Structure formats: C-alpha cells, structure tokens
Amino acid sequence: MLAQLILSGLASGSLYAMMAIGLILVYKTTHILNFGYGDMTMFSTFIAYMLLTWYKLPFAVAFFGAIACGLLLGVIVDRGFLKLAKDAPVTSLFIATLGIGMILEAVAGWIWGYDTKPFPYVIKGPPLFLGGVVIRRHDLLVFGVAGAIALLLFAMFKFTDLGIAMRATAQNRQAARLMGIDVGKIATLSWALGVGLGALAGVLIAPIVFLDLSRMILVMIKAVAAAVLGGFTSLPGAIVGGLLLGVMENLTIYMPAALAPLKTTFVFLLIIIVLAIRPQGLLGEPVGRRV
Amino acid sequence: MKGRFFRFVLFGLFALALAGLSIAQEETPGVTADTIKLGSFIAQSGPVAPIGIPVVHGAQTWYNFINDQWGGIYGRKIEFIALDDGFNPANTVAVVKKLVEEEKVFAIVNPLGTITYQAVFDYLREQGVPVVSPHGNAVFMCQPTVHTAFSIQPNNIAFGRTLAQYAVLRLMAKKIGIAYVQDAFGTELNYYVSDELQKRGVTPVATVSYPGTETSFSSYVLQLQQAGAEAVILLGYLADAAAILREAETLGYKPKWLGTNTITPVLYQLAGEAAEGLIAEGFATDPSTPYHPEAYLFTMLLNRYFPGEVPSGYSEIAYIGAQMVTDALVQAGPDLTREKFIAALETFKDWEHGLTPPISFSPEDHCGIEALWLFELRGGGAAFLEEWDWTQH
Numbered sequence: 001m002l003a004q005l006i007l008s009g010l011a012s013g014s015l016y017a018m019m020a021i022g023l024i025l026v027y028k029t030t031h032i033l034n035f036g037y038g039d040m041t042m043f044s045t046f047i048a049y050m051l052l053t054w055y056k057l058p059f060a061v062a063f064f065g066a067i068a069c070g071l072l073l074g075v076i077v078d079r080g081f082l083k084l085a086k087d088a089p090v091t092s093l094f095i096a097t098l099g100i101g102m103i104l105e106a107v108a109g110w111i112w113g114y115d116t117k118p119f120p121y122v123i124k125g126p127p128l129f130l131g132g133v134v135i136r137r138h139d140l141l142v143f144g145v146a147g148a149i150a151l152l153l154f155a156m157f158k159f160t161d162l163g164i165a166m167r168a169t170a171q172n173r174q175a176a177r178l179m180g181i182d183v184g185k186i187a188t189l190s191w192a193l194g195v196g197l198g199a200l201a202g203v204l205i206a207p208i209v210f211l212d213l214s215r216m217i218l219v220m221i222k223a224v225a226a227a228v229l230g231g232f233t234s235l236p237g238a239i240v241g242g243l244l245l246g247v248m249e250n251l252t253i254y255m256p257a258a259l260a261p262l263k264t265t266f267v268f269l270l271i272i273i274v275l276a277i278r279p280q281g282l283l284g285e286p287v288g289r290r291v
Numbered sequence: 292m293k294g295r296f297f298r299f300v301l302f303g304l305f306a307l308a309l310a311g312l313s314i315a316q317e318e319t320p321g322v323t324a325d326t327i328k329l330g331s332f333i334a335q336s337g338p339v340a341p342i343g344i345p346v347v348h349g350a351q352t353w354y355n356f357i358n359d360q361w362g363g364i365y366g367r368k369i370e371f372i373a374l375d376d377g378f379n380p381a382n383t384v385a386v387v388k389k390l391v392e393e394e395k396v397f398a399i400v401n402p403l404g405t406i407t408y409q410a411v412f413d414y415l416r417e418q419g420v421p422v423v424s425p426h427g428n429a430v431f432m433c434q435p436t437v438h439t440a441f442s443i444q445p446n447n448i449a450f451g452r453t454l455a456q457y458a459v460l461r462l463m464a465k466k467i468g469i470a471y472v473q474d475a476f477g478t479e480l481n482y483y484v485s486d487e488l489q490k491r492g493v494t495p496v497a498t499v500s501y502p503g504t505e506t507s508f509s510s511y512v513l514q515l516q517q518a519g520a521e522a523v524i525l526l527g528y529l530a531d532a533a534a535i536l537r538e539a540e541t542l543g544y545k546p547k548w549l550g551t552n553t554i555t556p557v558l559y560q561l562a563g564e565a566a567e568g569l570i571a572e573g574f575a576t577d578p579s580t581p582y583h584p585e586a587y588l589f590t591m592l593l594n595r596y597f598p599g600e601v602p603s604g605y606s607e608i609a610y611i612g613a614q615m616v617t618d619a620l621v622q623a624g625p626d627l628t629r630e631k632f633i634a635a636l637e638t639f640k641d642w643e644h645g646l647t648p649p650i651s652f653s654p655e656d657h658c659g660i661e662a663l664w665l666f667e668l669r670g671g672g673a674a675f676l677e678e679w680d681w682t683q684h
Contacts, residue, residue, distance in 0.1 A: 001513060001517050004509075004513055004542070005509070005510055005513060008507075008509030008510065008513070009507075009509070009510070011509070012506070012507035012509065015506075015507075109338065113341060114338050114340070114341045115341065115557075116529065116530040116533075116561060117560075117561075118560050118561045118563075127541045134541055134542055134543065136541050208506075208534075209506040209534070210530055210533065210534070210561055212530070213338070215506065215530075218504045218505075218506050219506055221504070222506070246507065249507060249510070250507075250509060250510040251510075252510070253499075253510045253511075253513070253514050257498065260473075260499070260500050261473050261500060261502070263502070264502055264504070
C-alpha cells in the first residue's frame, strides 16, 4: 500500500511538475507570475481537442497544433497586452494576466461548452506492474517528458547565449539592454516558450484529469505550490517540488479520517514549514535583495 | 316604496359584492382577467447556462402548448417570466424581489439551483409566494414542510437512503465503502447513506472524502481497495466518478459501484469501459425512449417551440414541473387564489403524466418523488433494473 501510494503520488506529482515548468520559465525572465497560465493551458488543450474530435485529425497534428497555439498565445499576450502596459508595476501585470485568462475562459466556454470532455492517452495499453505496484504507461511518459524538459531548459539557461541573455534580462533589465540584449525580444520569447510548454503539459495532463474550463486551473494551483516548494526560480526544483507534493498529498490518507477535510490545507502547511526553514525553497537560488 | 327600498338594498348588496370580488381579484397577485403571471430564477448565462437554458425551454414548451391549445387556463394565458440570475445568489435575491414586488407574479415555478433557492427561501415563505418544482436535491426544499413550497425532484434523503438500502438488501454487500465530495451536496448525501447503513447494522469499511477541487484520486481508491470494500457508493459529480473509476481500473480494483442521479451514460465518454456495471439512480423517463407516447409528445412539442433543441433530462423535468403547475391551476378553478392553488396541489395523489414515478402531496408532505428508478450502465447505455421506494423497505 505504501509503495503504491508513493508511486501514484509520483505520477500525479509529475503532472504538477510538468505544469510548473512553463510558469517558472516566464517568471524567471520577466518576474511576472502568470495568473492566466491555467486558462492559457486549457485553451491550447482545447485546440488539440478540437483538431482531434471535430476535424478527426491524427494525434500528432493535434499535439503540435496545441503547442503552436500556446506559442502564439504567448506572443500575443506579451506583444498584444503586456507591451501596452509596459510601464505598469509588475503586480498590476499579474492582474492583467488574470484578466487575459478570464477572457480565454469565456471564449472557450462559448466555443467548446461547459461540460467535461474526455481526452485520449498519448500511449495506450494495460498498466505496468513493478513488483507489487501498478503504474500507467502514460504516467511514465509524463514523468519522462517533465524530467527531460526541465533538464534541457536547465542546460539552456546555464550554457547557451540565449539562456545567459534570458538570465541577464531577469537579473537587471537596464544593464542587459546596455549590454546589447534585445530585452523585448527575450521577454516575448520567454512568454512564447512558457505558454507553449503549458500547452504541452495540457495535452499530457488532460487524459488524466479530463478537460473543461476549470480543471487546468486546479492543476495550476498545485503547480504553483510545487514551484514554491522547489524554489520558484529553479526548473529542477519544480520537478522535485512537484513530485514531493504529489507524494505528500497521497500520504495524507494516514491522517485521522475526521481531519480529512483539512487534507489540502495540511499540504500547504507543510510547504510553509519548508519555507520557514529554507526561504528559497528546496533548490531555489538564495534570496537576495535587489537594490 | 317598500319595493324601491328593497331594490335599493339589493343594488347596494350587488355593488358591495362586486367591489368585494374586485378586491379579491386584486388581492391575487399576477392574476388578471386574461393572464396568469408566473416567475422564475434560472441561470441563462455563465457556467450553469447549459443546464438553465434547457430548463427554461422545457417549462416554456408546456406553457406555450397550454396557451396555444386551450387559450390558457379558464381564458387566462400563462406568462412565464424566467429571469437570469447567473447562478449567483446575490443576483437571485434581486431578481426574485423584482418578480414578487414589481412584476407581482402569482407563483415562482421551475427555479434552478440549491444555493440560489436557499438565498430567497425565507423571503418567498414570508411573502406567501407559492414555489413549485425547484430544480435541486437539497432536503430544505421540502422538509420541514412549508405551506407554500412543493417539490417534484427527489431529495438527498431519497437518493441517499435508496443507495444504502439497495447495496445492503439487493446486492447483499457486507463490506461497503463510501466516497463523497466535500460540499453541501456530498456531505448531505453521506449523512443519509451512513445513517441508513447504520440502521441496517452495517458500518462502512471505509469512508473517504475529497475536496471539489481534487484532480488526483489514487489515494482514495487505494484506501477503498485496502479496506476490501466490495460495493462503493459514489456521492459526487460525473467527472469525479469517472476519475475514480479509471484509477480503480488501473489498480485492478473491481467493486460494485453505485452512484446518484449525477451519473448518466455520459460517464462512458469519460471513463470508457470502466463505467460498465455501475448502478445509478434516476427519476424520469429517458426522453429518447422508443414507443413511449409521453416521451414522444415532449420531444415533439420541444421541437415545435425550440427547433433543433436536443431533449435532455433538464428540459424534461422542467416540462414535468410545468405540467404540475397547470394541472394545479386547472384544479384550483376559475376564481384563482394562491390558497386555492396550494389546496389543489395538496390533493394530488399518485400524480404523474407518464414520465415520472407517482407523486403524492398532503398538507403535511410537500416532497415529490420518493420511489426512484435504478439503472445499470450496460453496453454504453442504461438498462432499467427496478423501481425502489425507500419508504417501503
């Protein structure tokens, strides 16, 4: 039972991690927490749903269609909305992203309706047995993809010129501009990548949690918690945070039954305790004060 | 002289009677010589609109039919004013005040929602406005009995006790598990399921509850599996049930699943084969049932007034509610008052139009359907098992 709880927890945790990556990518370079992320993910995933069920296109087309939609959405959000309010304080831009999310939600409801929809697994087949525990093939895929993407992005930030430019922009916009970095372009690129990764996450998450207007937001809330736990600026941290959160959630079943309604709160309490001990999260960069 | 005096007195009495009559007429809100005004609060925008719009159309279909076929009731056409509250209780209070105080409706009929109705329940009772056929399962809608409030839909007592009885008495399950959603709906149902099980001397081997925002169900399913539950009662919504069934399928756990009326054959779309064999509750004939004259009439009329609208359980139950309203209006007679309308409803015995189990009211009992229909999901559809009246077991 314990082994199964941990493994199943890792499976849901990889969904949170997957979702957290795009969120962190945008935050890392723009310092904007994208409150509309859940809705952007939902919208892109619905594009895949539409290509699959309305137009009966192959899965691969739907998959890349969703990612293309995510990339485009990212560009539109940055160039179309945030550029207009570039002098606004960052906290106001949080609310702007929330507003964009609400617009997307209304449009999605109008086009695709409000009922919950099924979404196919990327890989089908009976579950796999590892000793006494069971895991879906799809879970392994999500786990692998989340890990691979986090490592790739980690390497990109560390070793490529683009990554260094992104980090420089994040650290000091003014100085980066003086060093000849096109900070506007970097921001747009981050948004496109971030929302595009959200779309990829959506296509992998929807088979497990289904697809409707609100489900991606529920996963996003967990993803934010996972990101905080892992250290908000660290991509490998998102993976560790996501997996840990998934396992912690599952282990709360050992709480007394009478306390069951407090399960979600308990997980957040644990996160606060972690942050009290390690303010930067598990793998985050030490908290420095910007002058 | 004497005769003239008598004529004078007679004329006076006649004038008084007329005045009295017109006062009585004025005292019945929403009723004029040629109309009866009925009001409702039904979400027609926002996330609940996909339920609310069919509800409006279903009720409107029957009122239109009565108006077109018989010119209304005793020469009075029915005017059905369904205002959109967006499923927001704050809006409900505003639209109901408008209906009662400005529009002066005769009654509130076919309103939608539990939280919305709760927000105006006391107000409507204090104003003495009859309410017929609210769409919701909550117990407060008909218990304790309120003189002016009548329900058709079964409540959570019926849904909960029926599931518990069926699991124990028909399925003979010894080890029963419960999974409920932590909201007003799930906790109320869990209360009645657990209470009924306890009455039958059965203690659930596991009761798990999950927040409405849950997206990961493995730990709950594992708990049920570990406890060895051979029958599991699901007290939540369709998507939760689908997620639980799929998780159980992955873990190779195959108990007998039971669910309330939130579960329909749509479950197959989300859960696939894992939905097979689940037993669910219902209380109205599937509108697409072949060789069923009443279902056919409903489908035909809905299509006449709202071409292209696909008949659903939502439009159907609203249509049935409207039938009950007009039957009571007919029985109340041409000199319509709210009291006569209520008295007429209280005489209903085994009332049905072929689409629901029989409904009886009395001055003490304003709850509608008690006997539920049990279905089993089979081969992508729902197969009728039996009618189950929990009050008889």
